[in-house]
Amino acid sequence: MSSGLTIREYDYKKPTWCPGCGDYTILNVLKKVFSSMNIPPHRIVIVSGIGCGSKLPHYIRVNGFHTIHGRPLPVAMGLKIARPDLTIVSIGGDGDTFGIGAGHMVNVPRSNIGIVHLAQNNGVFGLTTGQPSPTAPKGFRGTIYEPFKPLQVALASGATFVARTWTGNPSHMEFVIKEALKHVMAGYGFAFVDIIQYCITYNPLIFGEPFITYYRKREYDLQKDPDYDPTDIINAYKMAYMDGDKVPMGIFYRDTSKKALEVEFGLIDQPPGLMDIDGIDVKEILDKYM
């Protein structure tokens, strides 16, 4: 594994997101996580759907696959089966993940494939100018349904790592994404992270309060509670149902008793984080195709 990678090595094009958008935080945190974990750019693939947040692979110097709306998860899964040695991060908005892609949000976690999915959960369809997404609260711009519950669904779908963070607390996000990657790289399987993301343009207020103030007042760090046991799924469900004055953040659930699909079916000899293909000579392959 390479060492000494700086954040700058992941820099690429300048984002076109609105100034103040929470997606900047996610992008910067990802660069920081990759560099601090010394994962070189050529060993990472970020697969995204369609939406504001899904433009992220254009702004970071790693391999990227900008797929179609709602499909980052199945594409990432196919990629992981073909190249289990790579670190694969799937990313998509709340429309992508919980609307059009909801079927994949149920079936990919239960496969326990070793990928991390990051949901950019801003409560709206940002790219198409602010229609309510599945996670929008009842009443928001005429929404008549109760909101989709990302963590409850992730737990029920068999994800072996389930967490939540938000764009107003970058150091917390860094901790959570790092732990999610470690879970995957150790060969334990699928990791889901719900990222509550600020959309300054179409959803700046949460129940009438500014986004940052709302979550800062209510964030409740599960890892600061010595009595919280993230290996207990019943505890995790209880926390996933908690809403209102306290918004739990952090690792809700972690199950290290299962093997990732690629490990269980022998697609890979060792968990991905421990492999090193840097020494392999690819000239013969390149000569064949170029």
Ligand SMILES: Cc1ncc(C[n+]2csc(CCOP(=O)(O)OP(=O)(O)O)c2C)c(N)n1
């Ligand atoms: C199959 C399909 N249906 C609809 C659209 C139109 N569309 C593009 S992005 C989007 C919603 C984006 O919302 P979200 O996934 O929450 O991402 P955000 O823009 O908020 O980051 C929709 C409905 C599309 N591109 N493809």
Ligand code: SF4
């Ligand atoms: S519309 Fe919202 S989600 Fe999209 S770039 Fe602007 S602030 Fe970000």
Ligand SMILES: [Mg+2]
């Ligand atoms: Mg959205």
